[in-house]
Amino acid sequence: MKAIVVGAGPAGLFCAYELAKAGVKVVVVDSGSTIERRKCPMKKMGYCVKCSPCNLIHGVGGAGLFSDGKLNLDPRIGGDMLQFMSESEARRLIDYVDRIFSEHGAKGERNIIDERAEALMRKAKMAGVRFLPIVQRHIGSDKLPEVIESLKGYMEALGVKFVLNKEVRDIAVSDGVARGVVARREVINGDFVVLATGRGGAQWLARKCMQLGVPTNYQPLDIGLRVEVPAEIMKEVTDIFWDPKFYIQTSQYDDSVRTFCTCPNGFVISESYNNFICTNGHSMVSIKSDNTNFALLVRIALTQPVENTSEYGESIGRISSTIGGGRPILQRFGDLKAGRRSTWERIKRSYVKPTFLYVTPGDVSMALPGRIMADIREALEMLNKVIPGVAEDSTLLYAPEIKFHALRVNVSKHMETNVKNLFAIGDGAGVSRGIVGASLSGIVAAREIAKRCRNG
Ligand SMILES: Cc1cc2nc3c(=O)[nH]c(=O)nc-3n(C[C@H](O)[C@H](O)[C@H](O)COP(=O)(O)OP(=O)(O)OC[C@H]3O[C@@H](n4cnc5c(N)ncnc54)[C@H](O)[C@@H]3O)c2cc1C
Helix, strand or coil: CEEEEECCCHHHHHHHHHHHHCCCEEEEECCCCHHHHHCCCCHHHCCCCCCCHHHCCCCCCHHHHCCCCEEECCCCCCCCHHHCCCHHHHHHHHHHHHHHHHHCCCCCCECCCCHHHHHHHHHHHHCCCEEECCCEEECCCCCHHHHHHHHHHHHHHCCCEEECCCCEEEEEEECCEEEEEEECCEEEECCEEEECCCHHHHHHHHHHHHHHCCCEECCCEEEEEEEEEEHHHHHHHHCCCCCCEEEEECCCCCCEEEEEEEECCCEEEEEECCCCEEEEEECCCCCCCCEEEEEEEEEECCCCCCCCHHHHHHHHHHHHHHHCCCCCEEEEHHHHHHCCCCCHHHHHHCCCCCCCCCCEECCHHHCCCHHHHHHHHHHHHHHHHHCCCCCCCCCEEEEEEEECCCCEECCCCCCECCCECEEECCHHHCCCCCHHHHHHHHHHHHHHHHHHHHCC
C-alpha cells in the first residue's frame, strides 16, 4: 500500500518518517525546491533575511526549515495535542521527536526546570503574570538546514521518495475514499493521502475542504508587536528558558496577552504577505546580535456577525503597511508613551540599536486598534515587574506581528477527515502551531495508516 504526503514541512516529514519505519511505501510531494533556497544571496545565513522566510520557496523542511528552530517540548505549547491523546502519550511522542532531531544533529541543550524556574514563577505570580516553565531545545536557524538534510538522507535510504517542485492542485476522491492527488495534470495514485501543506497552503486546503464537504472552523488570531531590548535585560531569564512563556490577563479589557518566540541575541525580520508586511524574529547559533526580541501578542476571537479572524488580521496588516509605506513600523516605547512618532534621529540617540532596518520609524498606535495598543502597553508594564528594563523608553517596538491560524479542519483523533483515507495534519489543518506539534500530528496519522496497512 502506498501513502502520499503533500508537504515536506515538519508534519509531512515526520509522517513520512514514521510510515517508512513501519514499512509503508511513501511519496512526499512538495511544491518547493531546496535548490531555490540555495540561490538566495544570503545563503550563508540559511535564508534571506530581507525577503522573508515565508516569501521563499520552502521545499524539504517547509516553514520549519526557515524557523528559529526552537523545539517546545511540552504538549501545552504549539497547538493542543491533548485533544488527540493523553498527556503521557503526548510527552512520550515529544521525547521521540526530540530524539530524532538530536540524532540528526540538533545539538542545542535541553533546559531543565530547577529552583531558578520556581523563583521566576514566584516573581511572576507576585507581579500578576503567569509564567509557564517548559522544556525547550534550540537548534538555531543556521543549523536547521543541516538537520533537515540529514533527516531527508536517512528517509531516502529507508525508501521515501521526494517529488519536489511539484504543486498538488487537487485530491482524487471517488466513492467517498481518497485515491491520490493531482499535480500539474499528473495523477499520483495512492491508498492514503495526507495533507500537510502548512500555513502557506492553508487557503488551498480550506478551498479543497469546502469542495469535498470536510467541515472547518475559524480559530482565534494573535496580533501585536515585536519587542526588542538589550540582551542583558533578559539574560537572567533567557539563560534558564530560551523562549520564556509569560501570560498576562489585562485589567482594562480582560484580554489575554502572551510573549511568543523569544530570540535571545537574535534578529528581527520581516514576514511578507501578498499585500502587507509583518515582523518576526530568529536567532542563530553562530551569529549573535546584542539584542533580544520577542513577540507580544493579544489573542482575538470573533463571534458574530464576523467569525473570519484572518480577514480582520489582514485588514490590520494592510493599514499598517499603508502607514509604514510598505515597511513595518518602528517606534521607541518612550515615544509611544509621549504620543509622538519616532524618527531615525530619535532612534539613533537611543542606546538600543535596531537589528532590522527595513522599517519606517513612526507611530505604532496609528497601525493597531486602540484596544490592542492598550493591552500591549499594560502587558509590557506588567512584564517590567518581572523583567526590569523591558518597558524602558528605549525599548523598540516593531509593528505589526500577526499570527494567522489556519481554519481548523475537523479531523478524528487519528487526523482523518470525513473523507476515508484522507488525513490533514500540521499547521495547515489548524491542528498545530509549531514544529513539535506539527511533527506529532504527522506521527499520529502515520501510525493509524500503518495499522490499517498491517490489517490489509
Ligand atoms: C520565521 C519563523 C520562525 C519560526 N520559528 C519557530 C520556532 O522557533 N519553533 C517552532 O516550533 N515553530 C516555529 N515556526 C513555526 C513552524 O515553522 C511551523 O509551525 C511548522 O513549520 C509547521 O509545519 P507544517 O509541516 O505544518 O507546515 P510547513 O512547515 O509550512 O510545511 C508545509 C509544506 O507544504 C508545502 N506545500 C504547501 N502547499 C502545497 C501544495 N499544494 N502542493 C505541494 N506542496 C505544498 C510547502 O511548500 C511546505 O514545504 C516559525 C515560523 C516562521 C515563519
